[in-house]
Amino acid sequence: MARRTLLLLAGAVAVAAAVAVAVVVATGGDGSQSAAAEHSGVVEGTVWVANEDGASLTAIDAARNDVAATLTGIEGPHNLQVSPDGKNVWAVSGHDAMAVMLDARGFQVHGSVPTGEEPAHVVVTPDGRTAYTTNGGDDTVTAIDVATIKAVATIPVGSYPHGMRPSPDGKWLYVANAKGTTLSVINTSTNVKVADVEVGQGPVQVAFSPDGRFVYASLNGENAVAKVEVAKRKLVGKVAVGVGPIQTYVSPDGRYLLVANQGTEESPSKTVSIVDTASFEVVETVETGEGAHGVVIDPSSRHAYVTNIYGDDVVVIDLLERSVVARIPVGSKPNGISFSSLALGPETEQEVELDLGDMGGMDMGDG
Numbered sequence: 001m002a003r004r005t006l007l008l009l010a011g012a013v014a015v016a017a018a019v020a021v022a023v024v025v026a027t028g029g030d031g032s033q034s035a036a037a038e039h040s041g042v043v044e045g046t047v048w049v050a051n052e053d054g055a056s057l058t059a060i061d062a063a064r065n066d067v068a069a070t071l072t073g074i075e076g077p078h079n080l081q082v083s084p085d086g087k088n089v090w091a092v093s094g095h096d097a098m099a100v101m102l103d104a105r106g107f108q109v110h111g112s113v114p115t116g117e118e119p120a121h122v123v124v125t126p127d128g129r130t131a132y133t134t135n136g137g138d139d140t141v142t143a144i145d146v147a148t149i150k151a152v153a154t155i156p157v158g159s160y161p162h163g164m165r166p167s168p169d170g171k172w173l174y175v176a177n178a179k180g181t182t183l184s185v186i187n188t189s190t191n192v193k194v195a196d197v198e199v200g201q202g203p204v205q206v207a208f209s210p211d212g213r214f215v216y217a218s219l220n221g222e223n224a225v226a227k228v229e230v231a232k233r234k235l236v237g238k239v240a241v242g243v244g245p246i247q248t249y250v251s252p253d254g255r256y257l258l259v260a261n262q263g264t265e266e267s268p269s270k271t272v273s274i275v276d277t278a279s280f281e282v283v284e285t286v287e288t289g290e291g292a293h294g295v296v297i298d299p300s301s302r303h304a305y306v307t308n309i310y311g312d313d314v315v316v317i318d319l320l321e322r323s324v325v326a327r328i329p330v331g332s333k334p335n336g337i338s339f340s341s342l343a344l345g346p347e348t349e350q351e352v353e354l355d356l357g358d359m360g361g362m363d364m365g366d367g
Contacts, residue, residue, distance in 0.1 A: 043298045045341045046104070047305050048089055049314060050077040050294075051331025057091060058314075058330040059344060060305075062298065065316055065326040068344045071107055073354035074100055079121040079294075079336030083146075084128045086342035092119040092133055099133050099142070100356065101149055104342055107352045111149035116140045120162045121205075121336070125188060126170040132186075134161040134175060141175060141184075143191045153191035157184035163205025163247065167230065168212040176203040176217055183217055185233065197233050199226040207248040207257060209277065216257055218245040225259055225273075227280060237280055241273035247294050250277065253301040256319060260292040260306055268310045274322060284322045288315045294337035307334035 046068065047060040055075050061068040075095035082089055082104065089104050092115065099122055101110040117137025124131045124146070131144040134157075141161060143153035158177030166173050166188065173186040177196075183203060185195040201221030208215050208230075217226045219238070223245060227237040242261025249258050256274050263269030268291040274284040289308035297304045297319070304317040307330075314334060316326035 043300065043303050044343050045086075045298060045339060046082075046344055047296070047314070048080055048082055048104075048338045048340065049307060049330050049334050050080040050091055050336040051312075051333060052076055052078050052094070052309075052335045053333035054331030056331045057089070058334070059348075060314065060328055060330075061344060062303070062339070063343065065328055067328060067330065067350075069107070069348050069350050069352060070331070071102075071352045071354055073356060077336070078119070080338055081122050081124055081131075081336075082338040082340040083124050084126055086340040089338070089340075090122045090124060090131055091336075092122045094118055094120070097135075097137075099131065099144060100354075101131075101146070102354065104340060105344060105348075107349070107354065109354055109356055112356060113142075113144055113149050113151055115142045115151070116154065121164055123165055123173070125166050125173075126168065130188065132164065132166075132173060134164050136160045136162060136178070141173070141186065155186055155191055155193055157186070157193055158182045158196060163218075165206050165208055165215075167208055167215075168210060172230070174206045174208075174215050174217075176206050178202055178204050178220065183215070183228065195233050197228055197235065199228060199235055200224065200238065204245070205247045207250045209250055210252060210254045214277075216248055216250065218248045218259055220245055223261075225257065225275065239275060239280055239282060241275070241282060242271045242285065243267075243269045245273070246292075249295045249297055249304070251297045251301040251304075251319065252299050255301065258295050258297065258304055258306075260288075260295045262291045262293050262309060265291070265310060270308075272304070272306055272317065274319075286317055286322060286324065288317070288324060289313060289327070294335055296337045296339045298339050299341060305337055305339065307337050309333050309335060 045062040049058040057071040059069040080091040100112045115133045116135025119133040141155040160179035162178040164175040175184040182196040200219040203217040244263040246262045259273040261269040289311040291310035293309040294307035314328045
């Protein structure tokens with residue numbers, strides 16, 4: 001896909017800027033199995049993974065660090081997002097240019113809605129009322145009313161919008177423009193772009209501090225992460241990370257910023273950089289696997305989950321030990337990842353074919 005080609009080329013441009021820090025080697029095989037046993041039951045919930053080339057979504061039981069269910073039928077799912085209440089999952093189909101909403105437990109498809117060209121990421125506002133997709137093919141963001149599953153606005157942004165996240169208070173949506181140098185700022189009450197913030201070469205994804213004071217952006221073209229002060233909409237710092245940084249995530253306790261370093265398919269990176277947010281310095285580099293891409297952290301800030309796009313697996317990092325404690329095989333080219341505190345029951349159907357049919361938006365009422 002054009003999106004993946006962009007990110008691979010951008011990562012290759014800046015290989016020489018990789019930071020030299022201590023690397024904690026991830027255990028594999030039997031070693032990670034014993035570590036996983038020690039971490040069984042530490043975290044409860046479900047980790048959702050979009051397998052872009054596998055046309056599937058994987059649901060991982062966070063308590064067991066094992067696959068609970070595999071859902072097929074969405075072509076080219078680049079990314080997904082669990083709703084704030086954990087009851088629904090949104091995914092985008094880059095193949096069909098649409099967003100799909102499904103029940104997180106029963107796996108019924110609530111509806112689908114057309115997006116712009118080449119949708120990449122989907123997010124949901126903290127109040128759960130609006131979903132947004134970035135559309136790299138036409139430089140827009142689509143706003144979707146969750147209650148009706150219908151598009152309500154198309155918002156022009158920067159060049160090739162990719163990752164995005166809403167601010168913790170839900171007032172702003174920050175969009176990373178991967179073929180440019182800016183973050184676009186959208187007012188969520190009006191669905192209008194109100195600013196562009198210069199950050200550096202090839203911003204791919206953003207992450208907010210829990211208090212909303214700062215937003216961080218991975219700079220795929222610089223092998224770095226930018227720090228922006230939200231109140232002033234101004235770049236206030238950069239720190240070098242690994243080669244080809246993609247997704248970013250701040251731990252809910254605000255202590256760490258995690259950056260997944262993907263590299264390129266020809267020369268994949270295998271690490272996640274752990275940045276101390278107080279000092280804004282890399283304090284550890286953890287080896288995860290081939291092409292670290294997506295990253296999410298559970299609400300307790302204990303475990304991080306990372307997709308390895310060239311290794312077809314997900315690793316679990318204990319943030320207290322700063323080491324990998326489990327490795328979970330998933331589908332082909334795992335990409336986006338999201339955490340839900342809602343655990344799946346033991347009666348969960350393990351293999352599900354999603355029936356998208358000829359669906360458009362439907363009225364969800366008060367449900």
